[in-house]
Amino acid sequence: MANIKSQKKRILTNEKSRLGNKAFRSQVKTAIKKAMVAKAENASDKEQLINSAVSLIDKSVSKSVWKQNKAAREKSRLMK
Incomplete structure (x- = not known):
C-alpha cells in the first residue's frame, strides 16, 4: 500500500475506472x-x-477501453 496521500487517492480512482471499464467492456461483448x-x-x-x-x-x-486494432478486428468480423 502506498504511503503518499496523492498515491492513495490515485489507487481509489484507478479502481473506480477499472470497474467502469469492466462494465462497459461487458456491455460491448x-x-x-x-x-x-x-x-x-x-x-x-x-x-x-x-x-x-x-x-x-x-x-x-x-x-x-479497447485498442484501435481490436475494435477494427471486431467490426470486421461483424461485417463479414
Whole structure:
C-alpha cells in the first residue's frame, strides 16, 4: 500500500475506472454476441443490432477501453 496521500487517492480512482471499464467492456461483448446470433439466424433486426454493436465498439475506442486494432478486428468480423 502506498504511503503518499496523492498515491492513495490515485489507487481509489484507478479502481473506480477499472470497474467502469469492466462494465462497459461487458456491455460491448454482449452487444457483439447478440449481433452475431442474429446474423447467424438471419433475424429481421440484425442490421440494427450490428449497427448498435459497431457504435459501442467505436465508443470503447474513444474511451480507451479497447485498442484501435481490436475494435477494427471486431467490426470486421461483424461485417463479414
